[in-house]
Amino acid sequence: MEPYDYYYYILLPIFFFLIRSLFHKPSGRKLPPGPRGFPILGSLPHLGPNVHESLFHMAKRHGPLITLRLGAISTVVASSPEVAREIIGKNDYAFSERTVPDAIAAQPNPEFTLGWVSGDHAWRNRRRICTTHLFSSHRLDALQHLRYEKVQQLLNHVNKYRNTGKAVDIGKVAFGMSLNLVSSTLFSADIVDPEFESAQEFKEVVSHIMEDGGKPNLSDYFPLLRWFDLQGIRRHIKSSYKRLHEILEEIIEKRLNDRAAGTSIIRNDDFLDVLLDQCQEEGSGFDRQNIKALIVELFVAGSDTTAITIEWAMAELLRKPSVLQKARQEILTVVGTERPVQESDIDTLPYLQAIIKETLRLHPAGPLMLPYRAKTDTEVLGYTIPRGIQVLVNAWAIARDSNYWIEPMEFRPERFTGSTVDYKGLNFELGWSLWWWPRSFRHLVGDFQKGLRRRS
Structure with a gap:
């Protein structure tokens, strides 16, 4: 030319x-x-x-x-x-x-995601699989020990650094913990080593996907220019998706080899086994390639967002020592020093809940809804x-609406003490509330909450 x-x-x-x-x-x-x-x-x-x-x-x-x-x-x-x-x-x-932004369309098999497609028959089938095998009350109970184990690994790592006087990269270790929790839930294996040294590569890959997906892109504003990819966003994000798919391909290949050789006497019965079983069912719509799109989506949605929230919460607590001291005193009064905090303690720690809500209000992981x-x-x-x-x-703007919040730019957990505001997505004045997820994920969140209520 x-x-x-x-x-x-x-x-x-x-x-x-x-x-x-x-x-x-x-x-x-x-x-x-x-x-x-x-x-x-x-x-x-x-x-x-x-x-x-x-x-x-x-x-x-x-x-x-x-x-x-x-x-x-x-x-x-x-x-x-x-x-x-x-x-x-x-x-x-x-x-x-x-x-669908051009950066999202650049991933392999985007039509097999949950957040970026309409609710057709294939989507409803994927939702049913996720609801049954990830968010049901039975699965929540079965995975409680896993959540405790990953948090304990994080605390052991922090204590080790504290004893040696080294600084802790909260974002890195929180991301590593979240990534291991997701990977253990999906395919019964930690993807980050116990010292969180290998977390950096995965953090960078997922962060690149989040950053590239959120960048203003000329291809989205001028669709006829998509072919040129003038900012190089499509090319850049493709390499990140490729790396994640390579990691998943290795895991899937190993699992298939174990199943074929009969080396796994007891099945893991994790989410990967469920998806591979679906691949073998005629007419299920699942195959070895498109299940990776769903797994990648769960990885990105479940790891980076959690790490960002933890990092912001710690930053705000360090900025306001009085809030940190009040939270510490509540834990000492309710739980004591003889045992760690359990999930069952959360309902008895209202100030800790208020800190989480205020962090999500002021620093939503997704400031703009999809x-x-x-x-x-x-x-x-x-x-x-x-x-x-x-x-x-604009969830970020809604959470800063001065018609609903006093001093909306300030970190003030006390605004939630004694409040009936919850995480169920019914309070639209909360920019962080779970309704900011796309319609498909809001269904899954609802299923998750039903499971939690049945447990309590």
């Missing part, structure tokens, strides 16, 4: 978007208000490195429900509990479709959100 041809294919879509932005007239439908924007780019120049913060400041000027044009993509953004309740509570079916797409024209608070438009819910 001649250089002039290359420039032609780049400039042609840009010219197309210029003409469209100059002459496109809005429809007669009443869209939410928003900034006027620039030709071609729309409101992209207004977005800083932290998109959720930029959208938060836009909502301050234009209201809790705004319309933006981000390049060629029209987007509606919700930034208040009332609007969020309308979109993902009252009209969740109308907004159940997904806008992008929705309207299936039909839908009326929300007097405005019409047209079919096919992208919809974002």
Whole structure:
């Protein structure tokens, strides 16, 4: 291809978007208000490195429900509990479709994930498998010893460093613990060594996926430019997905060899065994390749987010020694020093619960919910959100709404003491509440909570 041809294919879509932005007239439908924007780019120049913060400041000027044009993509953004309740509570079916970013589509078999597809028959089957074999009350009881074991490994590691006077990288060891908990749950093996030395590689791989997936990407704002991958995000994230799939392929290969040779007298009966059994069932829709997409999704969702929350909680406690001392005193009073804290103690430690809630409020692992797409024209608070438009819910902004929180930027666990706010996803003023997960995961969270209630 001649250089002039290359420039032609780049400039042609840009010219197309210029003409469209100059002459496109809005429809007669009443869209939410928003900034006027620039030709071609729309409101992209207004977005800083932290998109959720930029959208938060836009909502301050234009209201809790705004319309933006981000390049060629029209987007509606919700930034208040009332609007969020309308979109993902009252009209969740109308907004159940997904806008899949180019970085997510770059992974192998993205159609076999839970968070990025609509609720068709194949998705419901995957959800059923996850619900039965990961989130049921029976599995929760069976895995309680595993959770205790991984936390104890973390504490032993911290104590070892404390005795030698070395600093502890909280993010690294928390990520290693979370990763081992997920890997042990899925295929009965630790993927990080007891000293957490090998955690760094996996932390970097998963972090790359999270970071690349969250970066503003021209390919998402100008779909006709996806082929060029101008920022290199698709190429970069592909290598991270490839590495995770290589690790999983080794584990799957070993398990299949053990099963074929009959070396495993007693089956592990873990989630990998369940998935491999499904692969052998005709018409199940599972095979050796697509089960890796589901496992990778569970890895990313279950490890990095947990580590981020633990790291933020520790940072806030170190910033506020009085809060740390109050939490320590509560544990000493309720549990004492003769035994470690058990899961059954959590209900009797309200201040510790308040610290966790406040951390999740102030530092949500996912400040923007995964992008929705309207299936039909839908009326929300007097405005019409047209079919096919992208919809974002800014959980970070909702958790900082001064209409609901006193000094919303401050870390104050006391705001939750004596409060009826919980983790069940019913409190829309909480940006961290579990409703920020996509519709598919909210079903799984509901199944998880039902299992917990049956246990208590």
